[in-house]
Amino acid sequence: MQSRRSIRTVSETANETAGDFGIVIMAAGKGTRLRSTRPKVLHQVGGRALLLHVIAAAETVVPASRIAVVVGHQAEQVRAAAVVTGVQCVVQPQQLGTGHALQCVRDWYRDTGTAAPQHLLVLSGDVPLIRPETLARLRDTHLQKHAAMTILTAMPPDPTGYGRVLRRQDGTDNVDAIVEQKSLSPDMLRHPERLREINSGIYAFRTDALFQRLGELRDTNSAGEFYLTDIAAMLVHDGERVIAVAADSADEVLGANTIAEMMHLDAILRSATVQRLMAAGVTVFRPETVTIDAGVEVGPDTVLEPFTQLLGNTRVGSGCRIRSYSVVEDSTLGNHVLLRNGCILSGATVDDDALLGPYAHLRPGSRIGAAAHVGNFVETKNTTLGAGSKANHLTYLGDAEIGTGTNIGAGVITCNYDGVHKHRTVIGSGVFVGSDAALVAPVTLGDGSFVAASSCITEDVPPGALALGRSRQVTKADWAARKQAKKAAKDT
Numbered sequence: 001m002q003s004r005r006s007i008r009t010v011s012e013t014a015n016e017t018a019g020d021f022g023i024v025i026m027a028a029g030k031g032t033r034l035r036s037t038r039p040k041v042l043h044q045v046g047g048r049a050l051l052l053h054v055i056a057a058a059e060t061v062v063p064a065s066r067i068a069v070v071v072g073h074q075a076e077q078v079r080a081a082a083v084v085t086g087v088q089c090v091v092q093p094q095q096l097g098t099g100h101a102l103q104c105v106r107d108w109y110r111d112t113g114t115a116a117p118q119h120l121l122v123l124s125g126d127v128p129l130i131r132p133e134t135l136a137r138l139r140d141t142h143l144q145k146h147a148a149m150t151i152l153t154a155m156p157p158d159p160t161g162y163g164r165v166l167r168r169q170d171g172t173d174n175v176d177a178i179v180e181q182k183s184l185s186p187d188m189l190r191h192p193e194r195l196r197e198i199n200s201g202i203y204a205f206r207t208d209a210l211f212q213r214l215g216e217l218r219d220t221n222s223a224g225e226f227y228l229t230d231i232a233a234m235l236v237h238d239g240e241r242v243i244a245v246a247a248d249s250a251d252e253v254l255g256a257n258t259i260a261e262m263m264h265l266d267a268i269l270r271s272a273t274v275q276r277l278m279a280a281g282v283t284v285f286r287p288e289t290v291t292i293d294a295g296v297e298v299g300p301d302t303v304l305e306p307f308t309q310l311l312g313n314t315r316v317g318s319g320c321r322i323r324s325y326s327v328v329e330d331s332t333l334g335n336h337v338l339l340r341n342g343c344i345l346s347g348a349t350v351d352d353d354a355l356l357g358p359y360a361h362l363r364p365g366s367r368i369g370a371a372a373h374v375g376n377f378v379e380t381k382n383t384t385l386g387a388g389s390k391a392n393h394l395t396y397l398g399d400a401e402i403g404t405g406t407n408i409g410a411g412v413i414t415c416n417y418d419g420v421h422k423h424r425t426v427i428g429s430g431v432f433v434g435s436d437a438a439l440v441a442p443v444t445l446g447d448g449s450f451v452a453a454s455s456c457i458t459e460d461v462p463p464g465a466l467a468l469g470r471s472r473q474v475t476k477a478d479w480a481a482r483k484q485a486k487k488a489a490k491d492t
């Protein structure tokens with residue numbers, strides 16, 4: 001043992017300073033406790049899949065090509081979500097436990113002829129709040145202390161359910177073993193004060209020390225699984241160094257095993273996002289009521305009213321006001337935009353000083369120009385509304401191109417769909433479209449043209465022309481009195 005260790009130290013010195021690390025993310029588990037048909041690691045907190053949070057943290061330590069994600073349960077779905085980031089995937093065909101997941105990684109290195117890195121950081125796909133700083137500290141401590149295994153630990157208020165880290169009672173950071181909740185003996189349970197430190201499921205290993213012992217793991221425990229955590233006691237038994245590093249806060253190592261735990265993490269993440277925005281000059285009324293995804297950016301002097309939602313890849317400029325019950329997803333808003341109550345935006349772009357709502361619905365491909373107005377119960381889709389143009393009431397604008405300074409009257413409809421194909425409506429600048437007009441696409445209204453109210457427009461209107469597409473009104477004088485007289489005569 002001693003000779004093996006001294007040889008290793010000599011040969012590893014160069015690599016250790018270079019920090020020869022790879023990262024394994026265990027993400028093959030079923031997530032039984034969620035009772036969901038979706039794989040656990042694809043459930044979202046803070047608007048992003050658990051696994052993508054973990055990959056993002058891992059990528060701050062090593063490049064994506066050095067990250068291996070263990071996939072198993074619904075492997076193809078998890079793989080599809082993971083590979084877009086550039087990571088490798090290792091298949092664990094049967095989920096026989098976290099120790100077995102690492103056996104699959106070991107075999108993968110062997111079978112693909114890939115040289116295993118000197119050290120492995122092992123992360124759990126269901127521990128998503130881990131911070132880059134903490135991973136860096138875990139890596140550095142592991143190297144400095146020449147440990148075979150370094151365990152990231154924490155002291156949450158309630159340790160129930162987690163594996164417990166049993167420290168050696170010698171005042172050092174040495175660990176004797178990790179004991180899973182289910183394996184705690186009655187004797188151990190008599191001393192709860194010694195069972196407060198939990199295993200985060202995040203570790204650094206010297207790869208050779210880990211790989212040599214994986215084959216010795218046994219599944220003779222109440223879960224019938226190969227526990228990665230059993231490696232700790234095996235290393236200690238062989239005289240190897242196993243140490244604990246405590247995370248700064250228990251929050252960042254909380255696991256997401258149940259919907260309730262996920263929602264707790266979701267609240268932590270969203271509250272951190274709101275704090276970040278407020279620190280950057282955004283006013284958020286009743287911050288506990290808003291729903292803002294982790295990557296959303298908002299400029300200073302913007303005001304978010306209660307119960308607003310900013311989701312996905314959304315950017316909001318400065319000096320905007322987003323009134324209550326608006327939901328903005330994957331959209332970009334310029335500066336000084338006013339969203340009145342209840343606007344729904346998805347995949348939309350809105351330029352400076354525009355005014356929307358209440359209850360406007362901007363669907364994907366909507367581009368609203370500077371200072372344009374989109375009023376109540378107006379729906380747009382794949383449509384450009386030019387600067388200063390207005391569609392204020394009860395309108396559908398789909399597959400339309402509208403110039404600047406144009407007025408779209410109440411109830412105007414672009415009839416873009418003939419039952420088979422979608423067609424475009426082109427409306428120039430300075431156009432006046434009267435209320436209740438139906439514009440049957442494909443159709444073009446030239447600059448400065450007028451459309452009479454209630455017209456059904458099926459042919460192009462040249463610039464400056466007036467188009468009337470309705471039947472002439474017929475008025476019958478004294479019709480009501482004559483009808484009354486007729487009825488009276490019949491009744492007598």
Ligand code: UD1
Pocket residue numbers: 026027028029030070072092094095096097098099100101124125126127161162163164178180198199200201226227228229254255257
């Ligand atoms: C695990 C640890 C426990 C620790 C806790 C922290 C073990 C035996 N226990 O328990 O000490 O306190 O994490 O969150 O490791 N996975 C696979 N393949 C499998 C089984 C699991 O890839 O065969 C993956 C899961 O997808 C998950 C991670 O490993 O991302 C942890 O598995 P999970 O079953 O959630 O372990 P815990 O019971 O939470």
Ligand code: CA
Pocket residue numbers: 124126255256257
């Ligand atoms: Ca877990």
